[in-house]
Amino acid sequence: MVELRFDDLLDPKLTPAQQQMVDFAEAHPADYSVDAVLAGARARTGLTEPGPDNGWAERLQVWIDVAHEPNRRELARVSMLALSIKFLANRMRIYDFAARHPQVREIEIEAPVMVIGLPRSGTSHLVNLLAADSRFRAAPLWELNQMVPHRGGGPGPDGIDPRYQATAAAFAAAQAANPYIKSWHPMDPWRIEEDIEILAADFSGYYPEHLLQHAAQWRDYYLQHDQTQHYEFQKLCMQVMTWFRPGERWLTKYPAHIENIPALLNVFPDAVLVETHRDPVGSVVSQATMHSYMARTWQHEIDYAHHLDYWRDLSLRLLESGLRDRYLIESRVVDVRYDTMVADNWSAVRAVYDTAGIELTDRARDEIQGFIDNNVQGRDGRIVYDLRGHFGVEPVQVRKPFEDYMSRHDVPIEVR
Numbered sequence: 416m417v418e419l420r421f422d423d424l425l426d427p428k429l430t431p432a433q434q435q436m437v438d439f440a441e442a443h444p445a446d447y448s449v450d451a452v453l454a455g456a457r458a459r460t461g462l463t464e465p466g467p468d469n470g471w472a473e474r475l476q477v478w479i480d481v482a483h484e485p486n487r488r489e490l491a492r493v494s495m496l497a498l499s500i501k502f503l504a505n506r507m508r509i510y511d512f513a514a515r516h517p518q519v520r521e522i523e524i525e526a527p528v529m530v531i532g533l534p535r536s537g538t539s540h541l542v543n544l545l546a547a548d549s550r551f552r553a554a555p556l557w558e559l560n561q562m563v564p565h566r567g568g569g570p571g572p573d574g575i576d577p578r579y580q581a582t583a584a585a586f587a588a589a590q591a592a593n594p595y596i597k598s599w600h601p602m603d604p605w606r607i608e609e610d611i612e613i614l615a616a617d618f619s620g621y622y623p624e625h626l627l628q629h630a631a632q633w634r635d636y637y638l639q640h641d642q643t644q645h646y647e648f649q650k651l652c653m654q655v656m657t658w659f660r661p662g663e664r665w666l667t668k669y670p671a672h673i674e675n676i677p678a679l680l681n682v683f684p685d686a687v688l689v690e691t692h693r694d695p696v697g698s699v700v701s702q703a704t705m706h707s708y709m710a711r712t713w714q715h716e717i718d719y720a721h722h723l724d725y726w727r728d729l730s731l732r733l734l735e736s737g738l739r740d741r742y743l744i745e746s747r748v749v750d751v752r753y754d755t756m757v758a759d760n761w762s763a764v765r766a767v768y769d770t771a772g773i774e775l776t777d778r779a780r781d782e783i784q785g786f787i788d789n790n791v792q793g794r795d796g797r798i799v800y801d802l803r804g805h806f807g808v809e810p811v812q813v814r815k816p817f818e819d820y821m822s823r824h825d826v827p828i829e830v831r
Contacts, residue, residue: 530668532691552662674736694829
């Protein structure tokens with residue numbers, strides 16, 4: 416197994432591809448504004464209405480304000496403009512389709528299985544492991560990038576959906592920008608991606624924090640607002656996607672669902688939640704390291720300690736919210752320990768199926784085993800993190816605030 420180390424994390428040396436992107440953005444600054452996003456989405460979709468006025472422009476403005484903070488490079492604004500146009504275009508297409516096909520809102524989304532837990536705690540592997548069972552209806556990245564196809568934009572003579580091809584091209588570009596991404600968070604078109612993509616189309620969720628490495632202004636705004644309306648939007652998106660490609664039962668994942676359990680249950684009252692558990696130190700150092708690496712092209716000066724503190728605090732908030740609200744859905748929560756799942760993928764599958772009332776058929780066994788065989792951990796390299804060397808702190812210091820969570824869920828220490 417190849418070990419991947421961040422040898423230049425504290426002294427960034429841009430790759431030629433990274434330097435090219437930074438230089439291009441500086442030479443072509445973005446007009447990242449609400450008007451520019453709306454104009455771009457209208458041009459992309461051919462539609463005029465952005466959808467219901469539920470505060471989307473106000474939320475987008477907060478994203479814009481964060482991107483214009485003094486320490487942000489021009490590449491941050493160029494990138495966020497392009498992403499915001501994509502998100503608004505998705506929103507416009509969803510509401511336009513629902514207006515033309517009102518019966519889509521009658522599609523039942525029954526007992527969806529939703530994977531939650533800290534980022535970097537195995538949620539992506541788990542959702543893709545389960546989604547190998549073709550009975551599940553899950554959303555791959557190629558579909559989330561554009562939930563409603565262009566009119567007349569179906570598969571070409573080669574049978575490949577153009578949305579799949581566009582997503583494959585975007586992943587190739589992402590690997591040029593971040594050579595660690597395939598090992599850290601692969602974004603192949605077929606992989607099941609998280610609900611962050613859906614919620615971002617309504618300008619909610621914690622997308623700005625992930626893309627901009629930290630976004631305190633957005634975080635504070637987000638935490639002041641009930642998220643029920645955004646889960647209603649997510650349900651509508653799931654209904655529209657079901658219209659185009661039906662399935663037996665929805666499967667999704669998004670770490671931040673754990674801090675919005677009451678709002679989620681307002682919209683999905685029969686949901687089954689699958690919570691992954693990992694030593695928070697392993698999760699936090701992974702998040703802080705990768706965001707610190709990404710910051711080399713998005714920030715002028717990198718505050719490594721701030722990145723560690725930010726993602727530790729965000730992780731603590733998520734877990735404390737889960738401890739607080741779990742009682743609302745206790746009988747329908749499946750606990751999956753990261754170390755146990757890594758040792759035996761089938762232990763996680765059996766636990767989910769038992770609670771969700773799903774029969775583990777011979778076909779499902781074969782499909783899931785095929786995924787396991789083709790996605791061995793570390794296949795694309797194993798990233799080695801250095802909490803002490805890069806952030807100057809001891810694991811016990813990072814772990815201290817999480818003692819209640821680790822005790823309640825019997826989470827073993829991973830990083831010593």
